[in-house]
Amino acid sequence: MPEQTDNEDTSVRVAVRIRPQLAREKIDMCRTCTTVAAETKQISLGSDRMFTYDFVFDMDSQQNEIYDTIVRSLIEGCFDGYNATVFAYGQTGSGKTYTMGTGFEPGIKAEEEGIIPRAVHHLFAGIQERKEKAEAAKEPAPEFKIHALHG
Numbered sequence: 397m398p399e400q401t402d403n404e405d406t407s408v409r410v411a412v413r414i415r416p417q418l419a420r421e422k423i424d425m426c427r428t429c430t431t432v433a434a435e436t437k438q439i440s441l442g443s444d445r446m447f448t449y450d451f452v453f454d455m456d457s458q459q460n461e462i463y464d465t466i467v468r469s470l471i472e473g474c475f476d477g478y479n480a481t482v483f484a485y486g487q488t489g490s491g492k493t494y495t496m497g498t499g500f501e502p503g504i505k506a507e508e509e510g511i512i513p514r515a516v517h518h519l520f521a522g523i524q525e526r527k528e529k530a531e532a533a534k535e536p537a538p539e540f541k542i543h544a545l546h547g
Contacts, residue, residue, distance in 0.1 A: 410451075413453040414454055432454035434452055453465075459507060462495060495510055
């Protein structure tokens, strides 16, 4: 099975990503009310509430960091016969579409691709790699002739 985190016996893991403020929120001078402690995998909300998750990502997290940390091992597990599901849940405007990469914006930069396009690329690259290895294994073996001499 793919490499596991601290909760090896758990089938479901939860990741939280705090999105950066939108331009409108900055103009309205909205305050940030969350603090991320990545080393303890905790998010504090205000000054009195703390929540712990399997993975936490702050406003500066990048798409590749999310994919590499959460999804890459799940896709590799699929090649070993395991099933995996990744889904995003949250309020409207919380960043689900951006993180999952389902906005289908033309001309999006590769580093901004979300989970789904990265997973599709990973799957097809893995299929191609395994196909090439299988074809290389089918190379004909050199032919040997053995003659028995009686005499």
